[in-house]
Amino acid sequence: MTSGALLEIKNIETYYGLIYALRGVSLAVEVGTVTSILGNNGAGKSTILKTVLGLIEDQPDKGTIEFMGRRIDGKDTEVIIRMGISYVPEGRQIFEELTVEENLLMGAYLRKDRAGIRDDFEQIYGHFPVLEARKNQWAGTLSGGEQQMLSIGRALMNSPTLLFLDEPSLGLSPILVHEIFQIIKSINEEGVSILLVEQNARMALAISDFGLILENGRFVMKGNARDLMEDKDVKEFYMGIHSEESAKGYQRWKRKKRWR
Numbered sequence: 001m002t003s004g005a006l007l008e009i010k011n012i013e014t015y016y017g018l019i020y021a022l023r024g025v026s027l028a029v030e031v032g033t034v035t036s037i038l039g040n041n042g043a044g045k046s047t048i049l050k051t052v053l054g055l056i057e058d059q060p061d062k063g064t065i066e067f068m069g070r071r072i073d074g075k076d077t078e079v080i081i082r083m084g085i086s087y088v089p090e091g092r093q094i095f096e097e098l099t100v101e102e103n104l105l106m107g108a109y110l111r112k113d114r115a116g117i118r119d120d121f122e123q124i125y126g127h128f129p130v131l132e133a134r135k136n137q138w139a140g141t142l143s144g145g146e147q148q149m150l151s152i153g154r155a156l157m158n159s160p161t162l163l164f165l166d167e168p169s170l171g172l173s174p175i176l177v178h179e180i181f182q183i184i185k186s187i188n189e190e191g192v193s194i195l196l197v198e199q200n201a202r203m204a205l206a207i208s209d210f211g212l213i214l215e216n217g218r219f220v221m222k223g224n225a226r227d228l229m230e231d232k233d234v235k236e237f238y239m240g241i242h243s244e245e246s247a248k249g250y251q252r253w254k255r256k257k258r259w260r
Helices: 045-052 077-083 100-106 114-127 129-133 144-156 174-189 201-207 225-230 232-238 244-258
Strands: 005-016 019-030 034-038 062-067 085-088 162-166 193-198 210-215 218-224
Touching: 005 045, 005 193, 019 034, 019 045, 019 062, 019 193, 019 210, 019 218, 034 045, 034 174, 034 201, 045 062, 045 162, 045 193, 077 085, 085 144, 100 114, 100 144, 114 129, 114 144, 114 174, 129 144, 144 162, 144 174, 174 193, 174 201, 193 201, 201 210, 201 225, 210 225, 218 225, 225 232
Parallel strands: 034 193, 034 210, 085 162, 162 193
Antiparallel strands: 005 019, 005 062, 210 218
């Protein structure tokens, strides 16, 4: 394992049937950092998380995955979660017919330390006061933003060393997106390393230490998050910030279309 790396993925290849989803993907998540994987829909971002967690049968087809210096490729998902990785899936996937508190308890089902579980309840309610206010409410009656908070809180109840977040901003209002990302940053500052999959490049890079951009199952760019935020191509294609030159070209294209 590379010095400082909590999670290290080397040259993994993943298939869905005959479809090539990941092509020689390598990345490292350093201890104490937030690392973001950016890219458009279908790029393979979520597939990386699912491959690491053993959620895709018999995958990866090639390559190795190490967590805390131990090989985990080929291990059962439960074993990997017990080792200290928690997962917040895309779309939240809460238990709608359970209460908020029961959902949180489901996140701790592998734990036996009752005192630690009580402490984590307090910490999670500190991050998400609305969950404490609604702890006896059916989870299915929460708003979209509250359900996302619950999904994150449930994952934290596993007391993870590494937290996977898959599209946490999906379907949320801009105000809630900002709130969720501030909470993610706070969780990291408390010592949880984070691997974040996200389409909102601007918000993801703002709270990240490192970023990687995935296209068609391959990383096309990697680097320090601040450097990526200043990169012309990243600004244009992933943040929607167009340079003066590209804006002029777009206006010329519009004028040509208008007169056809």
